[in-house]
Amino acid sequence: MSPETPEHRRSRMDNARPGVPRWVKLFAxxxxxxxxxxVVLLLSGHGPSRHGGQxxxxxxxxxxxxx
Amino acid sequence: MKPAARRALLVAHVGTSVGxxxxxxxxxALAVIALATTDAAVANAVLLVLEPLGWAALxxxxxxxxxxGVIQSLLxxxxxxxxxxxxxxxxxxxxxxxxxxxxxxxxAELARLARxxxxxGDEVARSASPVVHGAAAIVLLxxxxxxxxxxxxxxxxxxxxxxxxxGTDLGTA
Numbered sequence: 001m002s003p004e005t006p007e008h009r010r011s012r013m014d015n016a017r018p019g020v021p022r023w024v025k026l027f028a029x030x031x032x033x034x035x036x037x038x039v040v041l042l043l044s045g046h047g048p049s050r051h052g053g054q055x056x057x058x059x060x061x062x063x064x065x066x067x
Numbered sequence: 068m069k070p071a072a073r074r075a076l077l078v079a080h081v082g083t084s085v086g087x088x089x090x091x092x093x094x095x096a097l098a099v100i101a102l103a104t105t106d107a108a109v110a111n112a113v114l115l116v117l118e119p120l121g122w123a124a125l126x127x128x129x130x131x132x133x134x135x136g137v138i139q140s141l142l143x144x145x146x147x148x149x150x151x152x153x154x155x156x157x158x159x160x161x162x163x164x165x166x167x168x169x170x171x172x173x174x175a176e177l178a179r180l181a182r183x184x185x186x187x188g189d190e191v192a193r194s195a196s197p198v199v200h201g202a203a204a205i206v207l208l209x210x211x212x213x214x215x216x217x218x219x220x221x222x223x224x225x226x227x228x229x230x231x232x233x234g235t236d237l238g239t240a
Contacts, residue, residue, distance in 0.1 A: 020151075020221070021151065021219065021220065021221035023219050023221070024151045024155070024221055027151075027155050031155075031158065031159075031162075034162070035162070038166065
């Protein structure tokens with residue numbers, strides 16, 4: 001694969017269509033979903049230091065299984 | 068900016084970003100081992116090592132990647148907010164660093180539980196959380212990598228009409 005030259009990049013920039021590209025909209029939707037998910041999880045008590053404690057969904061294994 | 072300085076910044080950004088990706092991959096592999104093993108000693112050992120691994124590698128590399136990316140963008144014709152791909156990479160990096168810094172508290176808690184388990188001989192708590200977070204981080208950084216390589220077109224409102232972006236010095240970011 002040959003490296004893209006500055007001239008190629010300039011041509012691509014000059015040919016850029018106005019408006020928000022479709023790929024940007026896709027990233028925006030995915031990003032918004034992720035941010036909402038993070039906020040909901042934090043507000044629902046999923047936040048830091050909640051893993052593996054009492055009442056969590058963490059499974060356990062007994063130390064008796066040690067070799 | 069001189070080509071030598073531009074390349075040095077590029078090396079710094081690629082190096083720290085690849086290092087970050089590698090550190091996440093190592094953490095993910097350890098987390099999978101801790102989740103899959105039936106050996107409590109192995110699970111405990113992994114939970115104990117994930118936190119120092121995070122402070123020693125994940126956090127410094129993530130901050131270095133963010134800082135080098137911002138500096139390089141500001142000093143290059145790409146700019147920090149002129150092109151969508153650079154702006155989106157910045158937002159992704161900020162999100163990843165923020166979640167990582169929050170998640171360090173979780174890793175500290177998992178390490179505390181592992182220590183308590185070792186001291187008491189009680190059962191070892193296991194959580195899929197490190198696997199889920201590690202896998203999500205890998206996906207995020209791979210998406211950033213794809214953006215960096217393909218540089219999809221599109222200028223933001225701050226970039227359209229700025230002819231500096233169509234110059235001949237775009238071999239950066």
